[in-house]
Amino acid sequence: MITSSGPRGRTIRVFLADGTPTGILTAEIMASWTGKAIVAPRSRLPDLLSRPEVTRTGVYVLSGPDPNDPLRSKVYVGEADSVKARLVQHNADEAKDFFNRVLVIVSKDENLTKAHARFLESRLIALTQAARRATLANGTAPDFTLLAEADTADMEFFVEQISLILPILGFDFAQPQPTISSSAKPESGPTPVFEMNAVGVTARAVETESGFLVLKGSTARAKGNESWDRYRDLRDRLLGEGRLIPSSDPSVLTFVEDVAFASPSAAAAVVYAGNMNGRIAWKVESTGQTYKDYQEAQIQQVANE
Structure with a gap:
């Protein structure tokens, strides 16, 4: 029997929805996560909005270069009962002119509620603030703690899987700053x-x-x-x-x-x-x-x- 004290191997499936690495991507973690991530460039926003997943409750991230600091990115984290409707609003908002990529995260089993989404939004904002890798465009940072104990545990696991999948999709805004202990091999x-x-x-x-x-x-x-x-x-x-x-x-x-x-x-x-x-x-x-x-x-x- 082979045993290991190191991290477990994981399978993450990234699908090129239109066959190109710069188009719409979907990402899932096999056998362990009910979530699904969809990424699209802003130029493909109409195609993203036509996908059935974005009509669900979920969280989303608008990302692009920070106009005031070319070495950093700028992100806006949000949640909505219908991500599609909220993205339509943001696209027309001149204050959101900075973003050139969109990340949407929903649940494949459609079990995310408004409360779940608000919790995920709060945690992603907190992780972004702690990482200090990107400028946060959100005007407020809600601290949402109204979930039941079991739901909180489930959503913390959901956040862990999001954190795992983000760097693979090219997003580092929530990646913690390395330390000696966290980087030990x-x-x-x-x-x-x-x-x-x-x-x-x-x-x-x-x-x-x-x-x-x-x-x-x-x-x-x-x-x-x-x-x-x-x-x-x-x-x-x-x-x-x-x-x-x-x-x-x-x-x-x-x-x-x-x-x-x-x-x-x-x-x-x-x-x-x-x-x-x-x-x-x-x-x-x-x-x-x-x-x-x-x-x-x-x-x-x-x-x-």
């Missing part, structure tokens, strides 16, 4: 800590499935080089979000929480406040081996097996 062994010491600052980081995670307490240079042209906007955004703050030393900034970067070079540039090759700048804390050499050694080990 026990089957791969311990993750080394990488360190970067430069220009009077010290930063520590680990590699995770969600990105290169610079750890809380790390420091970064406050004033960048004049020639700095890569990831400067990212550093400014972290300052604006309060995740990177001034310290008692005016030349140094401090990370007040773990922050994930898309690459070691992005992390290194923010720490150094200048253009920097992160594959060389980051070194294994215990050995001094560069990230580049460490990664190549890991790959070579597998290649030789």
